[in-house]
Amino acid sequence: KRKIAVLTSGGDSAGMNAAVRAVVRAGIARGCDVFAVYEGYQGLVDGGNLIKKMSWNDVRGFLEVGGTSIGTARCMPFKQRPGRLQAAENLVNRGIDSIVVCGGDGSLTGADVFRSEWPGLLDELLANKRITEEQHNSHRYLTIVGLVGSIDNDMSSTDITIGAYTSLARICESVDSIASTAISHSRAFVVEVMGRHCGWLALMAAISTGADFVFLPEKPPSDDDWQTAMCDRLTRRRALGKRNTLVIVAEGALDKNLNPIKPEHIKDILADRMGLDTRVTTLGHVQRGGSPVAYDRYLATVQGVEAVEAVLHATPETPSPMIGMSQNKVTWRPLMKAVELTHAVATAIGNKDFDKATELRDSEFKL
Numbered sequence: 001k002r003k004i005a006v007l008t009s010g011g012d013s014a015g016m017n018a019a020v021r022a023v024v025r026a027g028i029a030r031g032c033d034v035f036a037v038y039e040g041y042q043g044l045v046d047g048g049n050l051i052k053k054m055s056w057n058d059v060r061g062f063l064e065v066g067g068t069s070i071g072t073a074r075c076m077p078f079k080q081r082p083g084r085l086q087a088a089e090n091l092v093n094r095g096i097d098s099i100v101v102c103g104g105d106g107s108l109t110g111a112d113v114f115r116s117e118w119p120g121l122l123d124e125l126l127a128n129k130r131i132t133e134e135q136h137n138s139h140r141y142l143t144i145v146g147l148v149g150s151i152d153n154d155m156s157s158t159d160i161t162i163g164a165y166t167s168l169a170r171i172c173e174s175v176d177s178i179a180s181t182a183i184s185h186s187r188a189f190v191v192e193v194m195g196r197h198c199g200w201l202a203l204m205a206a207i208s209t210g211a212d213f214v215f216l217p218e219k220p221p222s223d224d225d226w227q228t229a230m231c232d233r234l235t236r237r238r239a240l241g242k243r244n245t246l247v248i249v250a251e252g253a254l255d256k257n258l259n260p261i262k263p264e265h266i267k268d269i270l271a272d273r274m275g276l277d278t279r280v281t282t283l284g285h286v287q288r289g290g291s292p293v294a295y296d297r298y299l300a301t302v303q304g305v306e307a308v309e310a311v312l313h314a315t316p317e318t319p320s321p322m323i324g325m326s327q328n329k330v331t332w333r334p335l336m337k338a339v340e341l342t343h344a345v346a347t348a349i350g351n352k353d354f355d356k357a358t359e360l361r362d363s364e365f366k367l
Ligand code: ADP
Pocket: 009, 010, 011, 041, 073, 074, 075, 076, 078, 079, 080, 103, 104, 105, 106, 107, 108, 109, 110, 111, 113
């Protein structure tokens, strides 16, 4: 009988609860015991009542609730080997042999590190007499399955991450509200949206709200004098009768010289050069989403069920899978490769090597 632990880790995203619900219920339906680990990796390290066996009814009502009801945390001890050793001991003591982690690239990196240290951690626990020979023998293999929960949609090897569409929906609702007041007063608004180093949220929001201009991390403006080019475009639109001006700035946006673009700077340009009454809105944490949109509930549910299948099909030889989505089909891709590719893309963007980043992103579609 497989004993599966499910946890949510890193930044919260809408749909994490639906993922936990799906893992718990699919696990029970397939004859497994399922444990919820509260507070992300901190719960693994601390153990005690932070690791709780779940029943079918424990996840009732989880589908429509935003964030994660089993808690999440940034856990420093898990980044160090002694913390992971403690986590291993807690798992073994409960007979748990598999973990489903729902989190972003940091959390999935941590999961990958943990599995790579298995069974070394086990050997160390035995050598220190923290577990018995029998426990050591029955836990030779640890199965890890990754589910990607992130509003940023910045993970490689999947088209979409759990929570991204909810965040996008909230951004669009907020921008629509801003548009009403902007039209009334004939104002300009500069709206900053989240996404860290990934422009997905900003680009999708710009298309979905009909923004006049968008600044992204991956595609800095190409004109030498991009300020004038931007103002010319906005002026043309105003001349056509548009009463509001909307500029979206991704949190990680860069200018022509690859310096960060800040909304206040854009505001000054619009006010000084165009004489527009301009306001800045930083949407902040409303973007984390609240109640998930239907797509995130669906995505988390089908992927949670798939995660349990992946646990049941895992062999000692197969690499840990990450459950993703490609062309509307649920996929299993090696977690380690997805993590490596995500880091390589982030490094390329960090080095301002956008061609390389694009090449790396496209490479996964050539498999
Ligand atoms: P996200 O999963 O949203 O990207 P973080 O990057 O904060 O969030 O990662 C969440 C947690 O995952 C960290 O607090 C830490 O416990 C664990 N983690 C992240 N990176 C590593 C790593 N390299 N090794 C071990 N654990 C890690």
